[in-house]
Amino acid sequence: MGEMALVQQEEFTESCGRFASQPTETVFAYCCFEGFEIDGRSVEGVILGCNFTRMSWDEGLFNTALISRTTFEDCVFRGCSFRGVDFLDCTFTRCRFELDNLGGACLFSDCRLVECAFEDCAFVRDERPRKHEPLFEKNRFYDCRQIRTRGERPPFG
Numbered sequence: 796m797g798e799m800a801l802v803q804q805e806e807f808t809e810s811c812g813r814f815a816s817q818p819t820e821t822v823f824a825y826c827c828f829e830g831f832e833i834d835g836r837s838v839e840g841v842i843l844g845c846n847f848t849r850m851s852w853d854e855g856l857f858n859t860a861l862i863s864r865t866t867f868e869d870c871v872f873r874g875c876s877f878r879g880v881d882f883l884d885c886t887f888t889r890c891r892f893e894l895d896n897l898g899g900a901c902l903f904s905d906c907r908l909v910e911c912a913f914e915d916c917a918f919v920r921d922e923r924p925r926k927h928e929p930l931f932e933k934n935r936f937y938d939c940r941q942i943r944t945r946g947e948r949p950p951f952g
Contacts, residue, residue, distance in 0.1 A: 799840055802826060854895050874899040882908045892918045892930070892946075900930055903949075909937045918946040 800821045807814045807828045814828075819837040823845055830849045837856040847867045855875040863883040867890050874895025880903075890913075892901040900921040918930055930947045941949055 807831070854899075872901050875901045877901070877903045877906055879904075880906045882906060882911050884909065885911045887911070887913045887916050889915045891916065894919055894921060898923055902930060902932075903934055904932045906934045907937070908934065908939050908949075911936075911939045913939075913941040913944050913949060915943045916941070916945070918944070918948065920947045 800818055801824065802813075802817060802821055803824045803826070805813065805823075805826045807826065809831050818840075820840040821838075822841040822843065824841075825844045826846075828845065828847045828850055832851040832853070833855060834853045835855065836852070837858070838860045839856075839858055840860060842860065842862045842865050844864045845866075847865070847870055850867070850870045851873070852870065852875055853873045855872065857875065857877045857880050859879040861881045861883075862885055863881075864885070866886045866888070868886075868888045870887075870890045871893060872890065873893045874897070875892070885908075894900055898921055900919060920930055931949055934949075936949070939949070
């Protein structure tokens, strides 16, 4: 594992350019991401104090990332994988966790969520025969809340 790249206080409004050129193990600190689509991008580093607004993320891999004090507002996640992610003090507002173009659902597995909130979010499960897997498995939730969540609900409060 090499040295992580550090990106601080940047604004990203398109998927190409500086964002696309960053390695998967990047530390994004106090950055804003707004109004573009990301397809298949992996995030295995750190997202600290960032804001994601009107983002569309298809088949993203957020495996083993640390995401802290970050807000996601009006974002759509399609078939994204959140495995082994630590979410600390994050807020998801009006976000949708939908199926990807092949019908695969988003998955939260072996994550730790501490003081996180899901407000007005929707979770869609893959309803195909023999594909009815849980969206949330082996996660730990500490002092999290959900308000007006639709579809499969995170298994807390």
